[in-house]
Structure formats: structure tokens, C-alpha cells
Amino acid sequence: MEINAQLVKKLREMTDAGMMDCKKALVEVAGDIEKAVEYLREKGLSKAAKKADRVAAEGVISVKVAPDFKNAVMLEINSETDFVAKNEGFIALVEKSTNLVEQNKISNAEDLVKVSVDGSSFDDYLKGQIAKIGENIVVRRIANVSADSQSVVNGYVHSNGRVGVIIKIAYKDAKNAPALAEFARNLCMHAAAMKPQYLSYKQIDSEFIAKEKIALIAELEKENEELKRLGKPLHKIPSYVSQIELTEAVLKKAEEDLRAELKAQGKPEAIWDKILPGQMERFIADNTLIDQRMTLLGQFYVMDDKKTIAQVLEAKSKELNDSIEITEYVRFELGEGIEKEVVDFAAEVKAQL
Numbered sequence: 001m002e003i004n005a006q007l008v009k010k011l012r013e014m015t016d017a018g019m020m021d022c023k024k025a026l027v028e029v030a031g032d033i034e035k036a037v038e039y040l041r042e043k044g045l046s047k048a049a050k051k052a053d054r055v056a057a058e059g060v061i062s063v064k065v066a067p068d069f070k071n072a073v074m075l076e077i078n079s080e081t082d083f084v085a086k087n088e089g090f091i092a093l094v095e096k097s098t099n100l101v102e103q104n105k106i107s108n109a110e111d112l113v114k115v116s117v118d119g120s121s122f123d124d125y126l127k128g129q130i131a132k133i134g135e136n137i138v139v140r141r142i143a144n145v146s147a148d149s150q151s152v153v154n155g156y157v158h159s160n161g162r163v164g165v166i167i168k169i170a171y172k173d174a175k176n177a178p179a180l181a182e183f184a185r186n187l188c189m190h191a192a193a194m195k196p197q198y199l200s201y202k203q204i205d206s207e208f209i210a211k212e213k214i215a216l217i218a219e220l221e222k223e224n225e226e227l228k229r230l231g232k233p234l235h236k237i238p239s240y241v242s243q244i245e246l247t248e249a250v251l252k253k254a255e256e257d258l259r260a261e262l263k264a265q266g267k268p269e270a271i272w273d274k275i276l277p278g279q280m281e282r283f284i285a286d287n288t289l290i291d292q293r294m295t296l297l298g299q300f301y302v303m304d305d306k307k308t309i310a311q312v313l314e315a316k317s318k319e320l321n322d323s324i325e326i327t328e329y330v331r332f333e334l335g336e337g338i339e340k341e342v343v344d345f346a347a348e349v350k351a352q353l
Contacts, residue, residue: 044218061164156188168328196296240287
């Protein structure tokens with residue numbers, strides 16, 4: 001079928017791939033834009049991750065944590081422009097909305113509109129503020145996380161107001177609560193910067209992993225072409241990409257292979273057990289690249305980049321003589337998932353004339 005320029009342009013904007021690559025992809029899938037995106041990913045030609053930087057809606061992320069670290073709330077409130085997001089009236093609206101969510105134990109935007117504000121509904125209050133401020137304003141989503149007697153919750157919002165995180169940590173010994181509240185905040189800061197989408201690989205669908213594996217390997221192979229041209233060390237192409245794939249049988253086989261390798265190297269058998277744990281850790285790290293990109297527990301901690309968050313939690317448990325666990329993780333990034341319409345200003349003016 002004939003592929004028009006507008007369709008090629010749209011695919012290029014979605015994936016940041018080359019113009020001819022986009023046209024070829026559309027030809028291969030008979031013009032289906034979604035299939036073309038997947039085609040480019042599988043060929044290692046898509047830079048679709050960059051699309052996230054262009055998906056935008058203005059406004060702020062607001063986070064409020066109770067002084068006793070037993071509750072934290074987070075809201076995404078959208079405005080049409082960044083200018084209005086800095087308006088005093090908008091800032092006051094955000095503060096009032098956040099306080100209402102906390103005081104009324106609200107966990108979703110639908111329930112917020114029913115809350116009473118100065119004798120009227122929040123919905124009416126919001127409409128009044130929209131009229132005053134002069135832009136559409138939407139309370140898009142809300143998270144409300146509470147802790148019990150054996151857990152603490154903390155949160156963090158980045159200085160630009162565009163990213164917020166809440167993390168809850170469970171423990172056994174109450175005396176560790178203050179230290180764990182601070183630790184939770186540090187983890188929130190890590191998550192704000194490193195963008196994990198999930199807490200653990202256990203939350204990721206195996207079919208999704210299979211598709212991401214194809215795209216990841218294609219990406220690494222494509223990068224290897226450039227590294228080879230530059231005479232630099234090549235990426236190792238992994239056999240596995242997630243803990244989901246590292247079954248007991250896979251790990252057992254890996255250990256057997258490493259033992260055989262040590263034997264071939266002439267290493268004394270008496271020291272194998274001292275060498276193997278480190279080598280197995282390296283094997284797991286090399287074969288969990290999707291977890292490292294997408295899960296909080298699988299990522300290497302920014303404050304100790306030799307340990308994953310899971311390993312840091314294990315070390316913290318030993319340090320405090322406790323058993324600690326992240327039981328809830330919520331991350332909001334302003335505008336994620338919202339397609340912002342791109343307006344051709346010249347065309348709009350021409351149409352009006």
C-alpha cells in the first residue's frame with residue numbers, strides 16, 4: 001500500500017527512528033502504526049523511550065507526609081500551561097486539595113469531588129477556581145498510603161514538582177521506625193531519579209518480558225555495531241533478561257558451568273566456594289537487565305551502586321537486626337500517559353483568517 005508522508009512523520013515522532021526506517025516499517029506492516037512501532041523496537045531502531053520526554057501535561061505533583069510517618073498522600077493536578085502552574089491561585093488550590101485528601105482519607109479523584117469545601121462541593125470549588133485562574137484544571141489522580149504499627153511510610157517530591165514517590169516499609173521491631181522512615185525517603189529519591197515502573201519482577205507479566213527481551217537484544221546488537229566501529233568493548237548479549245527466567249534449573253546449570261570453568265582454569269577446589277557466590281551474583285546481574293531498568297528492587301542503588309535495592313534491604317535488615325520489606329511503592333510523573341496536542345500555530349491563524 002502507499003505510505004503517505006504524514007504517517008511516516010507520525011511514526012518518526014513516536015519512535016525517533018530514521019525517516020527511511022519508519023517508511024520501511026510501515027510498508028512491512030501495511031500501514032498499521034502500532035505494529036510499525038513494535039517492528040522498529042524488534043529491529044533495535046526505535047528510540048521510543050524518548051517519547052516519554054515529549055508526552056506532557058503541565059501542573060504539579062504534590063506530596064504530604066504525616067509527622068509520625070503513618071500516612072502519605074500524593075496528587076497529580078494538571079493545568080494547561082506551565083505559567084499557570086506557578087500562579088499563586090493554582091498553588092493555593094494544590095495545597096487545599098492536598099490537605100482535603102489527607103484529612104478525609106481520600107484515595108481517588110472521584111471521591112474528592114464529593115467532599116465539602118466552604119459549604120459547597122469540591123467540584124463547585126474547583127469550577128470557581130477555574131473561572132478565576134482562566135485555565136482548565138484537573139485533579140487527575142491520587143495516592144493515599146497508610147502504615148500500621150509495624151510499618152512506616154515516607155514520600156518525596158522533586159524540586160521541580162514534576163515527580164513524586166511514596167514508599168512504605170514494613171518491619172518487626174518498632175525501635176527501628178525512625179531510621180526506616182529516613183531510609184524510605186532515600187529510596188523515594190532514588191526512585192524519583194531512576195524511574196522504576198514496578199516494585200518487583202513479580203509484578204511484570206511474562207509475555208511482556210518476552211517482548212521486551214526481543215527489543216532489548218536488538219538494541220544491544222545495534223549498539224554493538226557502533227561500538228565495534230569505534231573499537232570499543234562490546235555489550236554482552238544476555239541469555240536471560242529477568243529473574244522470571246532464572247528458574248532453579250537455570251541457576252543450577254549456571255553454577256555447574258562456573259564450576260567447570262574454575263576446574264579448567266586450574267583453580268584449587270578448596271577455594272571454589274569462596275569464588276562462586278561472587279560469580280553467581282555477576283551471572284544474575286548480567287541476566288536481569290529488564291529488572292534493572294524497570295523494577296525498584298532490581299535496580300542498583302544510587303547511593304551504593306554495587307548493590308541492588310533488594311541487596312540493600314537485606315543488608316539493612318542485618319544492620320538493624322530486623323526483617324524489613326518494601327510493601328508499597330507509588331510513583332507519579334507529571335503528564336505520563338497524556339498525549340499533548342501539537343498545534344500548528346501558523347495553520348490555525350490562517351484558518352481563522
